[in-house]
Amino acid sequence: MTIAVTPDTLSTNEFKSCCQVRERSPDPLIKAQGLAYVVLQRPDLDRAADFFTSFGLLTSHRTSQRILMRGRTSEHHILVLEKGPARYARMGLYAERESLDTLSTKLGLPVEKHDPELGGEYVTLTDPAGLTIEVNAGLRSLPDIEKPAANPWNLSDHKPRINRTVRKQVAPVQVHKLGHTVHSVSDIKGTIEWYQDTLGMIVSDFQLLNQEEIPSVAFMRCDRGDIPVDHHTIALGLTPELGHLHTAFELDSMEEIAIAQEWLQKQDYTHSWGIGRHILGSQIFDYWRDPDGDLFEHYADGDLFDSSVATGYHPFHKDAQHQWGPHMSADFAGTNHPWRMLKSVVRRLFNKDDLNLARIKKLNKALN
Template identity: 30%
Template sequence: MEVTESSVKANHGASVPDTSASREQISQAHWLQSRGIKAEERVQLTRLSHMRYQHPDLDVLSDFMLNFGMTVAKRTESEVWFRGYGVDQYVYYATKGPKKFLGGVFAIDSKEEFEKALKVPGALPVQKLSEDPGGGQMVTIVDPDGFPFNVIFGQETGEDASTPATTKLRANYPHEKQRLREFNRFERGPAAVHKVGHFGYSTERFEELLSFYTSHFNIVPTDLLYMEHDGHRMDVTTFMHLDLGQNHTDHHSFFLGASPIGSHVHHCSFEVFDYDTQHLGHQWLASKGYRSVWGVGRHILGSQIFDYWWDPAGNMVEHYTDGDLVNEDTPIGILPAGHESLAIWGPEVPLAFLQ
């Protein structure tokens, strides 16, 4: 094909309204109504607090997490709590033992809502977290696929810690020069983690889990991806956020993907400050010999810049920055599933990420 001036167009990017980001959309209220979900009966989660895992070697894990950008909040012979520089007392908890996923943890603000969580099917006895930084109590709810889902109440919040990673840089554009007689200089090191952003599952019971989480908790889809089967649409992936009314929240705190080869946790993700922080963190982890999964690139749904890694036990963990924010007025995007919906730029998606 002959290349002409009219056939080659420069790339383009823009921040567009959520109401026009997808060709096909449905309101959150209509989707909840169509599934018979009564919003007032759901447990009102406030935010994603931290992740919980079991690891065979806490020393090896600690080395990785320090290079990943966390700090140690507390450690004993059999447990370690890692924190970021946000308000959470810790963003990752690990206990010693064979490799095991122990669930994500959502915080709740009121005793009334916590008591509602205790009545969700699959709820186990309350666990006192008296030895954990910030204290509190937690209930683990085993979902229909056997995944542990945790709700914490009564934990004291911390304070934002100061960190060199939170210096906002000025950018110079062709027709807008913000940085005058100032030079950008950086120090190499880990990408400091701010908070945990999201986690999710690959599951053989997609529809059952979608119904379970959206009916029992204030979790709603931001995007639903489907595949065509015998002339009918079948939802196979969803990115979901906390329904906090008019308050804005992350594009997704939780996600589900249909899996034909077995159910398992897919990955958990942690926010870092900006693009440079993330790239410097990528170089730092690579220099230490850790294994990259996929990245650095830019997602389409959620818009995040992503960078996925394997931890020493073989769990997938992610750095992300620059994610979308939504609220109850954000319509649910309805899109066809496919590799092309995963990223607008970055390396080719590896098979390991899709499993």
């Protein structure tokens, strides 16, 4: 276990004065309310469902072409597995019903009906990175699944559990809900500002390299006024390989994360990084690869912010993602596939892209 050390960097105000990306939109089109689901295409649906069952999700509906999975909350589906070549197909957000009409009128897009199994209506958007986003209202719901009673924790100065023992089984845990999804994009300023202008998202925290005008990471939350929301629902990064970086599901406690780790290890799934505690968002985390190589996070004890919290500015370096825990793994950083990374970098250098040579040099210095 290591304690992360912050290297010498610019002060918060200096990062803020360099950053040329705004914190929130003065007049967003709508305000998204939260992350509803992610849709993954998988060539072998049974294999994918086995992984996500071990990860802690439950099947709410299944056909030969599609599996819908839920957590403990009333949402009928937070993960959709569709038959097809492995890829992250799209994400779904929640919005008020009238927001769908606003999107339809202002952007000239149809409000469509989901099939009865999914329920509700949606408008399909495409972000500047080419990611498909469905903005939903009225999705189908189910009764909540009751949480197992928690054992009172005997603290050093307060010991409520007397004459009672604790017995835990190493078995699949129960995911509570879908938390956030993280993507690497080629135009980080344009993409952040699209999420602000179109969906009303607020940047909770930026991470920047020294003297940079654009961030390396932006953690964005929904704007629900004085209702507290997760520190980030969507995060955007400027990393060598484009596309989906990870998607996170909430568990109840650090002990559940540890039990899940032992269970997933017993099933021979591939561990990526953890257990540790993030800095921005404060979550206890543990990362796993599914059989198709995509990354998924278990987290617990994340921060909640309402819309009054100001945007934070922070340095980006190799220890900037965790307060304690093991060093970031090569798997999580992507450096265990150097040729794949190099291929992506070379391709991007020939495109109009934020990843130029000067930035690669800075990134390399910050991460080493």
